[in-house]
Amino acid sequence: MRRFKFLRDLQPGDLGDNAEQFLERHASPLCIFIEGEDSARTRAFVTLSHGNEPSGLLALFRWLQSGRRPAVNVVCIVPSVAAALAEPRFTHRMLPRARDLNRCFKPPFDDAQGALAEEILEILKVHHPEAVVDMHNTSGSGPSFGVCTFEDRQHDALVSLFTRRLIVSNLDLGALMDISEYSYPTVTVEVGGREDEEAHALAWEGLCRYFEADDLFAVPDADWGIELLRDPIRLELRDNVTLTYDETPQVNYDVTLRKDIEHHNFGAVTPDTALGWAEGPVTRLFTAQDMGGRCALAQIVRLENGILYPARPLKLFMITTNATIAETDCLFYAVADDGTALGAV
Numbered sequence: 089m090r091r092f093k094f095l096r097d098l099q100p101g102d103l104g105d106n107a108e109q110f111l112e113r114h115a116s117p118l119c120i121f122i123e124g125e126d127s128a129r130t131r132a133f134v135t136l137s138h139g140n141e142p143s144g145l146l147a148l149f150r151w152l153q154s155g156r157r158p159a160v161n162v163v164c165i166v167p168s169v170a171a172a173l174a175e176p177r178f179t180h181r182m183l184p185r186a187r188d189l190n191r192c193f194k195p196p197f198d199d200a201q202g203a204l205a206e207e208i209l210e211i212l213k214v215h216h217p218e219a220v221v222d223m224h225n226t227s228g229s230g231p232s233f234g235v236c237t238f239e240d241r242q243h244d245a246l247v248s249l250f251t252r253r254l255i256v257s258n259l260d261l262g263a264l265m266d267i268s269e270y271s272y273p274t275v276t277v278e279v280g281g282r283e284d285e286e287a288h289a290l291a292w293e294g295l296c297r298y299f300e301a302d303d304l305f306a307v308p309d310a311d312w313g314i315e316l317l318r319d320p321i322r323l324e325l326r327d328n329v330t331l332t333y334d335e336t337p338q339v340n341y342d343v344t345l346r347k348d349i350e351h352h353n354f355g356a357v358t359p360d361t362a363l364g365w366a367e368g369p370v371t372r373l374f375t376a377q378d379m380g381g382r383c384a385l386a387q388i389v390r391l392e393n394g395i396l397y398p399a400r401p402l403k404l405f406m407i408t409t410n411a412t413i414a415e416t417d418c419l420f421y422a423v424a425d426d427g428t429a430l431g432a433v
């Protein structure tokens with residue numbers, strides 16, 4: 089069963105007045121083909137894998153409305169239309185009880201989300217794009233960054249169309265980039281918070297650069313001044329450990345993180361930066377594994393007199409203040425304060 093609806097040669101008049109109307113009109117996962125000046129090459133643009141992350145969709149809609157023609161063909165994949173249209177609109181990451189689509193790009197593909205992921209991989213295979221950009225919003229407000237599984241000049245060039253911060257990570261979580269990277273240079277771009285005007289603006293400007301560049305990888309010796317963050321470690325909660333965010337320790341929860349912890353996103357923290365409160369030992373509350381699967385908790389957090397501190401100077405990012413995301417995904421990612429992998433010698 090095909091889940092995607094395939095659209096091509098869209099005219100500005102076919103679109104509706106806004107992105108929401110456009111989705112309503114089709115009410116299914118969308119694959120939109122835009123023919124380029126050079127129709128022998130194709131790039132892929134994936135967005136709205138999460139229904140509550142609209143920046144990429146808004147940028148794509150604006151492009152379609154403009155009637156402009158990209159430098160090469162672009163195949164645009166917009167999967168989570170149903171989640172985006174569930175009321176209240178653009179607030180559901182996925183439909184209730186569904187798996188996170190960006191964890192489904194590895195077998196088994198035997199539920200609805202898995203089938204959708206498998207079909208996205210098939211579409212990519214058919215078009216064999218010269219690059220894949222997967223655009224997301226971060227869960228909270230925050231700066232933009234790129235993520236890729238593999239770093240080289242091609243990935244630097246691709247990321248630099250959008251942002252100057254690049255996380256190199258190969259956690260094999262089942263994200264689109266984990267698998268598409270084997271066939272095409274792929275980057276995930278997080279343009280910033282889903283409600284941030286800045287994020288929408290960056291999505292638009294980056295999309296224009298990505299669609300309009302004649303050669304994405306042209307400049308051989310450019311220095312893009314990219315800040316690299318290598319092999320971050322995820323701090324996760326153990327099962328049944330309860331978490332809340334507040335300004336003072338909350339006795340009814342195992343862990344209270346400071347409400348303003350997000351302010352440390354991409355900043356350096358020292359062993360004196362209080363992150364929150366908990367009753368130890370930390371190994372009962374959290375897990376953190378390095379690339380080799382070894383416990384790295386001793387390098388991430390420590391408890392002193394009921395206060396939770398970084399174990400050493402760190403750079404933290406993708407910090408959430410949403411307890412549900414923290415419980416089902418992770419609390420934050422950490423690297424050494426110079427951006428290198430923790431535990432590297």
Ligand SMILES: [Zn+2]
Pocket residue numbers: 137138141190224225
């Ligand atoms: Zn996302």
